[in-house]
Amino acid sequence: MAGASGNGTNATTTATAGATLKASAGDAAQSVIPKRMNDSLWWESFVELLEQLESTPPYSDISDNMIDKLRRNHAWFLDTVSCFKPPNEASRLALESHEICFGSHSLVIKPELKEVAFRASKYLCLDEVQMYILVSMIFEHNNSIAVSDGQKIQNLILLQYFIERQCLLKCVRWIFVKAIYVSSKTHKNNEIKREALQLIHDGLEARMLSTIKDLVSSVSSEKTFLDAEFIALWVDETIIEDNLILDVLFLAYYENFCVCNAVQWINLCSLFKNVLSGTYSIENIAVSGEAQALFAHVKAQLLFILIETLDLENLLHMVNEEVPFSDGGAMFSMLDIQEINSLVSSLSILGMVECGPLLLAWAVFICLISSLPDMKNNLILMEIDHVDYVHQAFEVRPFNYLLEVLRSSCLRDSDGPISGQLSILRTFVSAFIASYDFSHQPEKDLLSLILEMLCEIYHGEESLSIQFWDRDSFVDGPIRSLLYMLESEYPYRTVEFVCFLSALCNGSWSAQCVYSFLDKMHGMTLLFEVPSGSCCTGVYEIVKAHYRIPVPGLDGVFIPLGARGQILKFVDDNIALVRWECAHSGVYVLLLRMAQLSHSSGQDDMFPILNLLYCLISSNLALCFKLLHLDESMYAHAAQNSGFLEMNVCIDVLRVISLLAVRLIEDGRHVNAVGMCISLLAKMVECAPSLVIKSVLSSNIFGTANPKFSSGGLLFSGALFQILLADLWEEKECFVLTTSVLDYAIQHLEKGVLDVMKSCIRGVRISHMAGSLVWDILIFDSSVHNALFQLLLVANQVLEKTYGYHLSQIKEIDGLQAAACSSMDIICSLLTDMSKHGDGNTGCDRASLAFIGTIMSNILDDCQGLQSRSLGKMIAKGTISRHGISK
Structure with missing residues (x-):
């Protein structure tokens, strides 16, 4: 039995081993066969x-x-x-x-x-x-x-x-x-549009909305054990994805790839409401400044989509053409409006600033629909108090919030559909102006806020500017009426008027429209003392000028004898604001105003005029010729003959700008205005280089009127260079000034100054006198020394800040390195030349040694990174040693 048992055990073991071998072979064979996946x-x-x-x-x-x-x-x-x-x-x-x-x-x-x-x-x-x-x-x-x-x-x-x-x-x-730019003639690009439409057909709109809901509510328990650094990154990247999804949704609606029906609008509005109320936990852990800014942009993007899908542009068209609601192709039915209204009304409870614009947009929507021919007695609309929505909106200051959004870096630095979003806000503002009277709104300074918004919207947007100046554009009609209202008070109110026109100077045609608008003005508005006992005691009554009335702030400009005027309003018992009928050139008046402001302290009024001139010239260079010859125009002669201008009044634009720049530089407090003056001169160099150079030299902007440096003048002694070389690394204004000076220099180089400089450099090598002149400048000119010190003694903190600044490009940092190395090369060349020709005993050599010794004592112990290449070059040549300067 024992033997039998043993044999049985062996047989079992053998069988088991065989089965294991077969299984292993099967597993090996299975691992070799490719695994098929979805x-x-x-x-x-x-x-x-x-x-x-x-x-x-x-x-x-x-x-x-x-x-x-x-x-x-x-x-x-x-x-x-x-x-x-x-x-x-x-x-x-x-x-x-x-x-x-x-x-x-x-x-x-x-x-x-x-x-x-x-x-x-x-x-x-x-x-x-x-x-x-x-x-x-x-x-x-x-x-x-x-x-x-x-x-x-x-x-x-x-x-x-x-x-x-x-x-x-x-x-x-x-x-x-890409589908927006598709031409019907191009078959291949039609495939792109077909793909876009197919995505919409297959349900992209609903899937995008579902995805963004998942993203904003995606804080899960699985991620709570992860480190804080990962959580911060995950939140940032998730919010970026939210913004990208909203970009797609906005494009789909704005470019009419699909229509947002009432169900989808309610879903979007519910998402907006939940985001504002803090329902989604992602906002609770968006603690970094960048994450909070990105999440604020998510809210703004949702707001843009909701306003766009109200289709205010179509409503403006229907009101303008008196199209009945039933024939206008409106997206929402009366029942839809009733349902949407119940959701919108719940937003006011939140009291969030982001709710204000949507409440106001809904009020405008209801107001415009109520103005349609067949909707004036509609019971559903009569139950909705759109004026109450306006009051609720202004409680959270909607235009302040929108202005903040327009100025935010998230919007301006975005690579999304910014132009479309600006267009939506333009339509919203226009619809608001068309619907409500400013004077009856509770918010103070409403006109100023709206003008600031419009300036932000139109600035840099050529297509919007073209639409504005197109008389057939019904969307811009209410905004044009705003411009005419400002024009009616010019020059009594100049700043807002000029700033608005500057924002509309985008593109050659738009700039020409602005210039023509200014050049053909028909009235001037002034404060006028109504004679006691006059029968003119009411607004809109007509008064007559019984003598030449001087225009305040414009010496030599008069309202001609016999001119008629209309009283706009009374500001005191017998002081009225009167609009006088007298044709004149607003361009000429603005330049006279700027010339006289340069002698006073009215810098706040002067900068907008400078900015307008720059916008005109930079957008349309042909206008520069008109400005340069303004005194010779038919207008100037006609104005003098009519009595509007004194016969001795004249304007030299170049001289005005040059002298203004000098006064501002001497004042030292208006760096932006100085930069604008120099930018204007840089643009004018393209038209008339010889005239600009002559004007700049005669006014001595750069402090180089005396070319004989040996007489005591310094190369960089002017006040302008003192500002440029000052330690203002953290001042944004300094960057503006530096950029304008560089632009001015580049324009001169492109006009032939570079060739002259090359000839001078070649002459230095040949001419002993020219070489000595340059040598004396480098050795004895303290302004040159200060410039070298500025480049060589840049603090580590400044370099680190520049390196980490997101707007700094690699080539800019490399440029700083090249400038520092070039400064060291200058020192190297000085010492090399001294070692060949000097004996260390002359005054020049002693001055050189003293200067170089000062530099070395300051930077030698901290000479790393930027300066290492040139320093190594100098040490390798034996020009300097670690502890001083070799003989």
Whole structure:
């Protein structure tokens, strides 16, 4: 029995071993067979795809290869970041295979990358297979990293994952932007528009809204154990994705790829309400300044979309053309309006500043609809008190909030549809002006606020400026009436009028329109003392000038005898604001005003005039010739003959600007105005270089009237250079002035000064006298020494701040390095020349040694980085030593 038992045991063991061998062989065979996974898990780098898309010019054809890529990624464009799946068991097991197949794609699994993918998948809550694809991309493009670099790899994966997600959203945005420029004649570009429309047809609008809701509410328990640094990064990147999604939604609505119906509008408004009320937890952990600014932009983007989808532009058209509501193609029915109104009314309870513009937009919407021919007695509209919405809105100062948004860096520095958003705000302001009377609004300084908003909206937007000056543009009609209202009080109120015109000078045609508008004015508004006993005691009554009335602030300008005027309002018992009928050139009057302000302390009125002149010339250089010859124009002679101008009044624009610059420089408190003067001169150099140079030299702006330096003048002794060389690194105004001076110098170089300088340099090598002159400047001119010190003794803190400043480009930092190195080269050349020709005993040599010794004692112990290259060059030549200057 024992023997039998033993044989049985051996047989069992043998059978078990055989089964194990078969299982191992089966597992090995299984690992060799490619594991098939769902095609939806496969993805290609969206960073590379976006680079390829953005390299295509806006109006050119797209290649067949790119069209094919767009078609292949249609599902990703539709679901966007939702296509990135969470970890699951099937994907984890799939990575145990030797190879994975996704339809026509296959992926060979490398064991060392697999472990990296497992760790990162858990950390980022991403599907293991999709994470492996990302890890393989990173290792493919970064040869310098190894699997052992744990923390470095983790950081790379983290950043690359967020970049890929954002580039995916930017690809979708690119499709809609590209589709806007599609011409029906181009078949290939029609494929882009077809893709955009197909995305809308397949439900992109609803999926985007669902995705953004998931993102703003995506603080989950899985992330609470992660470190604070990751949480901060995750919040920042998630909010960026929110903004990108809203970019796409805005483009879809603004460019009419789809229509926002009442259901979708209510969903968007509910999202807006929940974001404001703090329902979503992402705002609670957005603690960094950047994250808070980005989240504020999310709120602003939602607000823009909600205002746009009210279709105020169409309503303005219907009111303007008296189109009935039933025939106007309105998106909302009366029942929709009733339902939306109940949601909007609940926003006032929040008391948030972001609610104000939407409450005001809804009031304007109701007011415009109520003005339509067939809606004046509509019961539903009569139940809605739109005036009460206006009062609720002004309690949170809506225009102050919108002005803050317009000036925010998040809007101005965005690569999103800024022009469209500015256009929406323009339409909103226009609709508000058309609906309500300023004088009856509770907010103080409402006109000034609206003008500031309009200046921000139109500034730099050529298309909006063109629309403004197009008389057929009904949207701009109410805003044009605002300009005419300002013009009716000119020159009594100059600043707002001039600032508004400056904002409208975008593009050659718009600048010409502004100039023509000013050049053909028909009246002047002044304070006028109504004679006692006069029968003119009411507003809008007509008065007559029984004598030549001098215009205050404009010496030599008069209201002609016999001119008729209309009383606009009384400011005192017998002091009235009167609009006199007298044709004149507003351009000429502004220049006279600026010339006389330069002798007074009215700097606040002067800068807007300078800015307007700069906007006119920079947008349309032909206007520069008109300004330079303004005194010779037909207007000047006609104005003198009519008695409007004294016969001895004349204006030399160049001289006025040059002398104004000198006075401002001497004052030293108005750096921006100085910069504007020099920028104006730089623009005028393009038209008349000889005239500008003559005017600048005669006025001595740069302090170089006396070319004989030996007589005591210094190269950089002028007050302007003292301002430039002052230690004002943190003053923004200094940058404006420096830029204007550099622009002025560049214009001179382009007009031939560079060739003259080259000739002078060549002459220095040949002419002993010229060489001695340059040598004396370098050795004895303390202003040159100060300039060298400014370049060489830049504080480390300044360099670090410049390096970290997001607007500083690498070439700017390199330029600072080159300037410092050039300064050291000057010193090197001085010492080299001394070693050849000097014996150290002359006054010149002693001055040189003293100067160089001072520099060395200050910088030698801290000479690293920027100065190391030239310093090394000097030491290598034996010119200097560590402890002093060699003989």
